[in-house]
């Protein structure tokens with residue numbers, strides 16, 4: 001049993017705190033957002049994540065998980081202090097480290113016993129050293145401490161599963177003994193644990209996310225070429241994925257990647273490389289292809305309708321991917337903005353993300369289901385591949401629409417079937 005503090009009660013922090021408490025540790029979750037803490041104390045979670053509520057409930061009831069906004073309460077007893085605060089994109093794409101710096105100063109002021117500080121936030125290479133320096137300069141008591149980098153690879157929507165079933169744990173430290181003590185916290189997971197230096201661990205996170213984004217942009221570029229040459233990108237991806245050196249994951253062509261991690265991390269790596277005098281041309285192309293995917297889908301709608309001015313376009317799906325209400329950097333936002341800039345009228349439906357979307361979108365008519373979206377629409381665009389869009393009553397949909405036009409940005413329907421039903425149907429990288 002260890003005494004642990006986790007700073008930052010977002011996706012990464014809350015999942016980490018809850019799962020470590022479930023392993024039998026005593027965990028206190030710290031966040032400066034007092035409203036969030038008040039809710040957590042009542043068992044109300046700031047995010048939707050399958051399985052998380054039960055673990056928070058169980059461990060809070062057992063007295064192993066508690067929440068506070070007070071550094072003076074959380075830091076002094078902790079042997080392990082995780083930093084899991086947000087690192088948003090700054091103006092030029094560089095990661096904004098102000099939350100990490102604030103957390104480091106908070107730790108420094110209240111450190112009363114030797115502790116290991118573990119960075120789980122995705123931070124630029126060198127930030128672990130920065131945290132160590134802030135703590136060394138600002139600590140009130142001359143106690144020993146070590147900083148360990150421990151990048152998190154969990155996905156939204158399966159964060160608890162991913163935490164409990166990782167492919168690997170990466171730990172980076174100057175002090176190997178400190179890394180080995182952190183490794184002990186993860187002993188229940190029985191997965192490969194890799195110990196390396198601080199900067200290498202930080203780089204593993206950026207390189208992994210950038211590689212996955214590259215895989216998606218690669219297949220999206222292939223999709224574009226397939227369209228021109230009459231090949232089917234889904235079959236191409238299947239054929240490629242059977243090669244064990246390539247693997248089948250992350251080869252689904254479509255509207256591209258979004259969310260809170262990939263865009264921010266690829267941008268930040270490109271920025272770090274540029275500042276160092278490198279020429280990160282692949283990363284730039286990966287981002288450009290991703291932007292183009294959104295533009296190209298709008299172009300398809302425009303071509304099918306012969307213009308967008310005054311046309312009613314229905315959007316199916318707003319979340320950046322299924323099973324989340326997160327719309328950060330979602331393709332839907334760009335697609336809607338592009339359509340609106342050409343005078344289109346937008347209706348939209350998403351099973352869970354409409355509340356978040358309403359905060360950032362203007363002049364969108366939100367509907368209660370896909371059929372209401374279809375009513376009177378000149379075209380539908382499938383933006384997120386929610387399960388509930390996969391078996392729509394297509395004849396009913398067609399009869400409700402002003403024109404039977406569908407642009408399927410996630411390849412969930414079969415072109416031949418759609419044609420047989422009388423739709424003008426376009427998708428990504430497949431002959432229609």
Ligand code: UDX
Pocket residue numbers: 152153154155156157209212216249250251252253254255256257258259260261262320321
């Ligand atoms: C990602 C990483 O997977 C995770 O390891 C990291 O810690 C955080 O970023 P997440 O943002 O939750 O997780 O999303 P993920 O499920 O990985 O999907 C990323 C994006 O890629 C989504 O927008 C998804 O729609 C898109 N995608 C994924 C594709 O377009 N095609 C694919 O084949 C796979």
